[in-house]
Amino acid sequence: MLQIRSDYATRAVVRPGDEAFVPSPLAGVERLMLDREGGEVARATTIVRYAPGSRFSAHTHGGGEEFLVLEGTFADEHGTYPAGTYVRNPPGSSHAPSSAEGCVLFVKLMQFDPEDRERKVIDTRSAEWFPGLVDGLTVLPLHQFGSESVALVRWAPGTVFQPHTHFGGEEILVLEGTFEDEHGAYPAGTWLRSPSMSRHHPFTRSGCTILVKVGHLPA
Structure with missing residues (x-):
């Protein structure tokens, strides 16, 4: 196995x-x-x-x-x-x-x-996007069930999100641009998985689009 x-x-x-x-x-x-x-x-x-x-x-x-x-x-x-x-x-x-x-x-x-x-x-090419929680973010919700949530998120260049903790973890696939946090920079094609209760401070200098799933990993 x-x-x-x-x-x-x-x-x-x-x-x-x-x-x-x-x-x-x-x-x-x-x-x-x-x-x-x-x-x-x-x-x-x-x-x-x-x-x-x-x-x-x-x-x-x-x-x-x-x-x-x-x-x-x-x-x-x-x-x-x-x-x-x-x-x-x-x-x-x-x-x-x-x-x-x-x-x-x-x-x-x-x-x-x-x-x-x-x-x-x-x-997703024709679905409706919505404003995110901070200026510079737009979100296309894809699925929600229980604690699990899946979405596409576009980050305009220079967008900074507040530091936060992931209850149930977070998983990201970078589709375009470069996503960043205090741990590193993640160009298009990068996959990252952060465990439940992990914390980070995400941002992007160049702009990016990510597929993100949260709340699905074991505690």
Whole structure:
């Protein structure tokens, strides 16, 4: 059983170039493993890359699947999902995914609350953004269930957020620009996970867009 950054009480950062893609069991599909607990069926956070014309065999997500299409177009028998599409497939859902043109996904598996049964598909390119808690922030809410919250957040250049503590932790994928805090700078493509009750003082000098999930990690 693989154990990759599976201590959720420890801060984890993976920057571009820190890890390499590895082949999946199916030709044309590669994975960059960010965290993982288990074998082929696992609780996992992964960047998945589909070569043009590749497909994955039909399978069921017993613990649910959440993904954001980063590049290209992903598809299954339920629809076609271009870059910028956010999807939640609840526990027990199944599909046979493929990509005619190729695509890159940010995927989280087996991380649903068992009571969270809503399937969700959001085209973030056309969804409505809202003002954030401080000047310079705009927010696109994606999901809320119990203590868990998922959103896209845009930071204008020079934006500074107040220092704060994360009850239930925080996980970020930097999509554009450079996100920063007192611990370092995180360029586009960086994934970081901060444990429950961690604290930081985030800001950006250049501006950035991040995918952020909070309240989902064990105390």
